[in-house]
Amino acid sequence: CQVRQTIARVAPTQSRVLITGPPGVGKEAVARMIHSNSTRRDAPFVVLNCATMSPDRMEIELFGTERGANGDGPRIVGTFEQAHGGTLLLDEIADMPLETQGKIVRVLQDQTFHRVGGSTAVSVDVRMMATTSSDLDGEMAEGRFRQDLYYRLSVVPIAVPPLTARRDDIPELALHFISRSANSSGIPPREIGEDAVAALQAYTWPGNVRQLRHAIERAVIWSEGDELRRQDLPAEVVRGS
Numbered sequence: 001c002q003v004r005q006t007i008a009r010v011a012p013t014q015s016r017v018l019i020t021g022p023p024g025v026g027k028e029a030v031a032r033m034i035h036s037n038s039t040r041r042d043a044p045f046v047v048l049n050c051a052t053m054s055p056d057r058m059e060i061e062l063f064g065t066e067r068g069a070n071g072d073g074p075r076i077v078g079t080f081e082q083a084h085g086g087t088l089l090l091d092e093i094a095d096m097p098l099e100t101q102g103k104i105v106r107v108l109q110d111q112t113f114h115r116v117g118g119s120t121a122v123s124v125d126v127r128m129m130a131t132t133s134s135d136l137d138g139e140m141a142e143g144r145f146r147q148d149l150y151y152r153l154s155v156v157p158i159a160v161p162p163l164t165a166r167r168d169d170i171p172e173l174a175l176h177f178i179s180r181s182a183n184s185s186g187i188p189p190r191e192i193g194e195d196a197v198a199a200l201q202a203y204t205w206p207g208n209v210r211q212l213r214h215a216i217e218r219a220v221i222w223s224e225g226d227e228l229r230r231q232d233l234p235a236e237v238v239r240g241s
Contacts, residue, residue, distance in 0.1 A: 011037035021160035024208035043086030066118030
């Protein structure tokens with residue numbers, strides 16, 4: 001599909017990427033695929049979720065502190081330094097406070113920043129990616145998102161469509177989630193039967209890739225034998241297929 005082609009093209013570059021799409025479509029998974037196929041694949045991949053971070057903690061999480069947050073204690077290493085040599089993903093970037101957005105613009109310009117409470121410039125080599133479920137055009141029009149940050153982040157924009165628009169991806173995604181669930185649960189790996197694939201592809205997936213992952217995890221736990229079958233899938237998937 002077009003998303004895969006874009007991933008293949010952009011992964012070997014150092015370009016910044018802005019990944020958009022409705023909740024649950026797998027935006028972080030796209031970012032991880034880009035990183036794992038890049039020259040930075042052996043370096044850190046660090047995620048900061050802007051939606052769950054309180055505004056007063058945001059800059060400490062990004063830039064760290066020279067000393068403790070209250071002026072004492074050990075230095076805190078922020079996500080920019082953690083991601084040095086690798087990739088930093090700012091998840092749900094539209095939820096970042098405007099003041100912090102301005103500081104990110106300066107980091108993208110200079111690849112340097114100051115820790116909170118510090119005066120020494122810190123240099124980093126970080127590839128930046130960002131995701132959002134928000135309408136950034138609307139956010140910019142309302143003055144809640146900086147245009148200069150948008151244009152610096154969206155060197156390569158990737159719009160991830162809902163799962164129902166890319167049903168051909170479902171078998172591969174299902175096998176990936178089966179393998180991951182089996183490994184984390186200590187269960188032997190399973191294959192997936194044609195009847196299960198057909199049911200997965202017929203379902204509407206209102207929760208997109210996130211819902212698919214959870215459905216597969218549940219099915220792996222309840223299934224028996226070496227093959228995931230239609231009857232192993234959650235009832236709502238079977239009823240809607």
